[in-house]
Amino acid sequence: MHHYKIVLPADLNDYGSLFGGTLLKWIDEIAYIRVSLDFPGQHFVTIGLDHVEFKHPIREGQILNFDCHKTRVGNTSVTYNVKVYGARYNTDSDAILFENNITFVCVNDDGSKASIK
Numbered sequence: 001m002h003h004y005k006i007v008l009p010a011d012l013n014d015y016g017s018l019f020g021g022t023l024l025k026w027i028d029e030i031a032y033i034r035v036s037l038d039f040p041g042q043h044f045v046t047i048g049l050d051h052v053e054f055k056h057p058i059r060e061g062q063i064l065n066f067d068c069h070k071t072r073v074g075n076t077s078v079t080y081n082v083k084v085y086g087a088r089y090n091t092d093s094d095a096i097l098f099e100n101n102i103t104f105v106c107v108n109d110d111g112s113k114a115s116i117k
Contacts, residue, residue, distance in 0.1 A: 001037075003030045003066045004087065007058055018058035023084070023098060024049065026066065031080045031102045034068045039078070039116060044104040047077065056097045063088040064097070071101065076113045079103045 084098040108114040
C-alpha cells in the first residue's frame with residue numbers, strides 16, 4: 001500500500017527538519033490503516049517499532065511516499081515494513097529516507113491478546 005504526506009511548516013523543528021516523532025506518528029497511522037484493512041473486524045494495538053535511527057533530514061514541502069508491506073503474521077501479532085521515500089526534491093526517487101518495522105498485536109474487547117483470524 002502506498003500513501004503520501006506533505007511536510008508542512010507545523011511539522012518542522014526549529015532547524016527546519018521534520019520532527020522525528022511526527023514521522024513515527026505517520027508510520028503508525030499508515031500501518032494501522034493497513035492492518036485494519038488486512039484483518040477487518042479485528043482490533044489491533046501497536047506494540048513496537050524496530051531500532052529507530054534518522055539518517056536523512058526531511059524538509060518543508062517534501063512529499064513523502066510511504067510504502068507499507070506485511071512481512072510476518074503470527075498467532076496474535078503482525079509486522080509490517082514501512083519504507084519512506086521522497087517523492088519531491090529528490091534526484092534519486094529510489095533513495096529510502098527512513099525505514100522501520102512496526103508490530104501490532106490483536107486484542108479482544110477487554111484488551112487481552114487475541115488470535116488473528
